[in-house]
Amino acid sequence: MINFRNQSSITNAPSVNITVKGTDVRYLNIVNRHSAIIWVKFYDSPTATFQDTPFKTFQVAANGSITVGWVSNTNDTIFSSSNGLCVRATTGATDSDNTAPGSLPIVELTYAF
Numbered sequence: 876m877i878n879f880r881n882q883s884s885i886t887n888a889p890s891v892n893i894t895v896k897g898t899d900v901r902y903l904n905i906v907n908r909h910s911a912i913i914w915v916k917f918y919d920s921p922t923a924t925f926q927d928t929p930f931k932t933f934q935v936a937a938n939g940s941i942t943v944g945w946v947s948n949t950n951d952t953i954f955s956s957s958n959g960l961c962v963r964a965t966t967g968a969t970d971s972d973n974t975a976p977g978s979l980p981i982v983e984l985t986y987a988f
Contacts, residue, residue, distance in 0.1 A: 890961035899952035902985035907935040909976040921959035925973035
């Protein structure tokens with residue numbers, strides 16, 4: 876079951892909140908609808924700006940997608956956060972890049988507390 880799906884508001888600043896509590900991500904799917912590479916950045920916080928450092932960054936090819944499949948063992952995770960979780964997408968790889976893609980990605984994930 877998908878806990879989070881967003882396709883319209885993952886902008887450069889501020890980020891989009893996923894949860895205000897620490898969480899374990901068990902499934903992740905990102906679809907890049909932009910005609911260039913994007914970077915989808917996750918933060919160990921309920922909110923973040925370009926001044927914050929992401930703890931997980933995924934590069935997604937132009938008009939491409941990535942999927943990190945279901946983790947079946949309840950003790951396994953793709954990645955975890957301690958203080959909450961938020962996400963944003965940019966056209967630059969550096970932590971401080973804040974340029975939003977022209978077409979925003981679809982981000983889906985499943986998480987557990």
